[in-house]
Amino acid sequence: MTVPTLDEATNLDKTAIAEFLVLEARYADEHDYPAWESLWDDTALYWVPRDPSKAIDQQMSYIADNRARIHSRIAQLSTGARYAQEPQSKLRRQLSNFEYNGVSEGLIEVAANFSVFEYRDELTIWAGRYEYGLVLRDGNLRIQRKVVNLINAAGPIPTLAFLI
Amino acid sequence: MTPTTVTIQDGTPPPDVRGALDFSVLVEPTRVHGSLYTRPDIFNLEMERLFQTGWVFLGHESELPDPGDFITRRIGGQPIIVARGRDGAISAMYNRCSHRGNLVCRADSGNERYLHCPYHGWTFGSDGSLMGVPQKTGYGERSKELTADLGLAQIGELDSYGGFLFGQLTSSDTSLTDHLGGATESIDRLLELSPNGQVDLNLGWVKHRIRANWKTIVENQVDGYHARYVHQSVYSAIAPARVDYGAGELQLSVRDLGGGHSDIDYRDEYRRLDREFGWFGQIERGKVPAYAAALEQTHGADKAHDVLLIGPPHTVIFPSLFIAELNLMMFEPVGPEETIVHTTPICLSGAPEMNERIRRRAEGAMGPSGFLIADDADMGERTQLGLAAGEPEWIELSRGIDTDEIVDGQLINHDESAETSQRAFWRHYSTMMLGASR
Numbered sequence: 103m104t105v106p107t108l109d110e111a112t113n114l115d116k117t118a119i120a121e122f123l124v125l126e127a128r129y130a131d132e133h134d135y136p137a138w139e140s141l142w143d144d145t146a147l148y149w150v151p152r153d154p155s156k157a158i159d160q161q162m163s164y165i166a167d168n169r170a171r172i173h174s175r176i177a178q179l180s181t182g183a184r185y186a187q188e189p190q191s192k193l194r195r196q197l198s199n200f201e202y203n204g205v206s207e208g209l210i211e212v213a214a215n216f217s218v219f220e221y222r223d224e225l226t227i228w229a230g231r232y233e234y235g236l237v238l239r240d241g242n243l244r245i246q247r248k249v250v251n252l253i254n255a256a257g258p259i260p261t262l263a264f265l266i
Numbered sequence: 267m268t269p270t271t272v273t274i275q276d277g278t279p280p281p282d283v284r285g286a287l288d289f290s291v292l293v294e295p296t297r298v299h300g301s302l303y304t305r306p307d308i309f310n311l312e313m314e315r316l317f318q319t320g321w322v323f324l325g326h327e328s329e330l331p332d333p334g335d336f337i338t339r340r341i342g343g344q345p346i347i348v349a350r351g352r353d354g355a356i357s358a359m360y361n362r363c364s365h366r367g368n369l370v371c372r373a374d375s376g377n378e379r380y381l382h383c384p385y386h387g388w389t390f391g392s393d394g395s396l397m398g399v400p401q402k403t404g405y406g407e408r409s410k411e412l413t414a415d416l417g418l419a420q421i422g423e424l425d426s427y428g429g430f431l432f433g434q435l436t437s438s439d440t441s442l443t444d445h446l447g448g449a450t451e452s453i454d455r456l457l458e459l460s461p462n463g464q465v466d467l468n469l470g471w472v473k474h475r476i477r478a479n480w481k482t483i484v485e486n487q488v489d490g491y492h493a494r495y496v497h498q499s500v501y502s503a504i505a506p507a508r509v510d511y512g513a514g515e516l517q518l519s520v521r522d523l524g525g526g527h528s529d530i531d532y533r534d535e536y537r538r539l540d541r542e543f544g545w546f547g548q549i550e551r552g553k554v555p556a557y558a559a560a561l562e563q564t565h566g567a568d569k570a571h572d573v574l575l576i577g578p579p580h581t582v583i584f585p586s587l588f589i590a591e592l593n594l595m596m597f598e599p600v601g602p603e604e605t606i607v608h609t610t611p612i613c614l615s616g617a618p619e620m621n622e623r624i625r626r627r628a629e630g631a632m633g634p635s636g637f638l639i640a641d642d643a644d645m646g647e648r649t650q651l652g653l654a655a656g657e658p659e660w661i662e663l664s665r666g667i668d669t670d671e672i673v674d675g676q677l678i679n680h681d682e683s684a685e686t687s688q689r690a691f692w693r694h695y696s697t698m699m700l701g702a703s704r
Contacts, residue, residue, distance in 0.1 A: 150635065160469070162632075178503045181499040183499040259473070260477075260634065261474070
């Protein structure tokens with residue numbers, strides 16, 4: 103495993119990292135489930151907390167998928183009978199305000215603001231902040247952690263069955 | 267285009283019930299009128315006759331462990347505070363300053379020595395009593411009287427069963443245990459899963475906004491018919507169904523518990539399969555050894571084995587609470603076509619090994635992103651869209667009517683797809699909606 107040094111992550115790879123995260127966003131927007139899943143590392147956390155101020159084990163989160171559960175989520179979406187995504191939402195999201203926070207405990211730490219425009223019968227806007235922990239595997243970036251801090255995490259929120 | 271005239275050949279035309287407000291007409295034994303799910307006037311009457319006069323779930327004592335702890339709720343559209351005082355006693359009062367009507371507590375939950383209205387600085391104790399009025403001399407002679415009279419308004423009745431707090435905004439002759447009736451058995455059974463007989467609701471409520479009538483959502487919780495269709499994606503892609511629906515005869519019962527309460531009772535099937543934790547991912551005891559040992563300590567080996575075979579209840583408590591096995595769901599009606607579903611895992615006091623798994627299972631299945639509930643929510647919203655059509659006028663709930671039977675004084679049906687539970691809901695609904703109007 104080759105983890106970039108702080109200098110590499112901040113100076114050399116900012117463009118590559120941003121491009122990687124924009125690709126991940128597009129796969130999610132376009133419901134390209136196999137491609138999206140392939141971006142995850144073997145150990146992973148895909149987390150949408152209900153209370154970002156609390157630890158993961160001190161709350162019921164909207165999503166707290168480990169790697170196996172990410173696979174289950176993708177498998178269910180892929181059946182075509184995941185009715186909450188049948189028909190699929192039309193999605194486009196924007197990432198901005200990237201912050202490259204160096205390397206911590208082997209993970210490249212990146213954060214960005216986001217907005218997601220979801221159309222399914224009507225337009226729903228989602229917004230918040232993504233926090234990613236990335237790793238390099240054989241020269242390829244992979245996601246080990248993606249935290250989605252919704253501005254309306256306290257809820258109520260509508261059904262959230264697409265990949266956010 | 268020429269208008270077409272239809273002549274009814276036989277008998278008198280059916281009565282037009284579309285605009286009727288007579289619940290004996292709108293609710294029949296095996297069908298209910300579609301407008302019950304869409305009409306604003308009916309929704310407003312439900313708030314009055316079911317939520318503002320009947321017993322409604324408010325919260326659980328474990329949400330208020332310490333003096334000064336409070337939670338806020340909306341019952342029948344009205345904001346309510348439930349708080350624990352310094353003496354440990356729990357009070358339920360309207361969340362409205364007794365001065366000029368400001369909302370006193372804005373947070374979902376918290377801990378405050380005093381409840382404080384920011385508008386003019388009035389403060390109240392956790393029991394609602396008025397503690398402080400700034401610039402009191404402005405009330406002259408009346409200030410003492412004012413302090414005594416202007417506490418936060420208490421709701422009519424507050425009572426608890428097994429730590430579950432229920433309130434009535436307006437007092438009535440019906441006690442909480444009368445209201446719960448046969449559903450007390452479900453709460454008792456839930457508590458038996460805890461080594462010390464208590465449950466903890468300390469992981470917070472997920473709130474899911476669904477564009478559907480609250481009754482559609484309640485009906486779905488004890489609907490054994492939809493699971494293999496709506497949730498086929500889970501069974502095919504993630505985990506097989508808890509019971510093999512294809513196997514033919516299952517020893518299940520859909521039960522009318524009286525008072526509008528109903529359940530799906532899996533106990534006989536689980537006992538027949540003789541497999542502990544069949545309701546919990548079929549884990550082995552070895553995964554939760556301290557829990558199993560503590561349960562044996564509490565109940566003895568035989569009873570502990572049975573408790574682990576049969577698991578938690580699957581029970582709707584009228585009008586708006588669902589013990590979803592090890593999750594609790596409460597349904598907050600917002601409008602005729604909007605409901606907020608609140609969900610929290612039910613943790614077992616003194617069983618940390620279980621609680622991590624309970625939380626993980628809740629996050630997988632429940633809430634707006636859950637493998638199960640997101641699809642149930644979508645069905646609810648589709649139902650609401652369909653109900654905008656005025657024809658056919660009626661919702662058909664006759665499934666299993668010919669195989670309903672009375673066993674030990676209880677109306678049950680051994681077909682898991684029978685609509686016995688929906689009929690139970692509507693019979694009590696009709697009684698409540700009619701009774702209060704007399």
